[in-house]
Amino acid sequence: MLKRLFGALMLMACLQACYYDNEQDLYPVVPGNGCDTTTISYATTIQPIMQTRCTSCHSGGFPSGGLALTTHAEVAGSINRIIDRITRNEGDALLMPQGAKMDACRIDQIKAWANQGALNN
Ligand code: HEC
Numbered sequence: 001m002l003k004r005l006f007g008a009l010m011l012m013a014c015l016q017a018c019y020y021d022n023e024q025d026l027y028p029v030v031p032g033n034g035c036d037t038t039t040i041s042y043a044t045t046i047q048p049i050m051q052t053r054c055t056s057c058h059s060g061g062f063p064s065g066g067l068a069l070t071t072h073a074e075v076a077g078s079i080n081r082i083i084d085r086i087t088r089n090e091g092d093a094l095l096m097p098q099g100a101k102m103d104a105c106r107i108d109q110i111k112a113w114a115n116q117g118a119l120n121n
Contacts, residue, residue, distance in 0.1 A: 035105035037112040041121040042072050045109050050075060053097050053106075076118040083111060 050069045057064035068074050085096035086107055
């Protein structure tokens with residue numbers, strides 16, 4: 001009887017550990033847990049994200065979707081469309097960057113910057 005109870009407890013412990021592992025894979029950076037959404041600015045936070053994740057397609061003479069994301073004016077001017085696209089679910093054809101959702105921290109930083117007025121700071 002005791003042995004059975006112990007087995008059940010071990011199983012529960014394992015299931016719980018596995019659950020938390022999976023959650024960490026899905027959300028590598030959880031806001032309030034190492035994600036800075038307060039000391040952010042266009043120059044130090046937003047532009048680098050655009051440069052590493054977006055401008056390979058959204059720049060130049062013929063930017064994808066007719067949308068360049070190289071200057072502050074371009075990013076600020078399309079911030080609602082940007083947030084709509086980056087917060088879509090994995091597998092959604094409209095997700096940006098295409099087929100590879102950014103980590104939660106980057107998405108939250110972009111949202112926070114928008115909430116602070118999408119300043120050229
Ligand atoms: C591999 C190329 C590629 C990358 C990288 C990419 N995009 Fe796109 N994006 C496209 C294409 C192609 C379209 C046009 C088709 C569509 O609307 O889905 C598009 C469309 C868009 C649109 C819609 C434009 C409109 O007029 O409404 C937005 C907003 C957008 N992308 C934002 C982003 C952001 C923000 C990033 C980076 C986080 C990004 N994209 C990264 C290829 C890309």
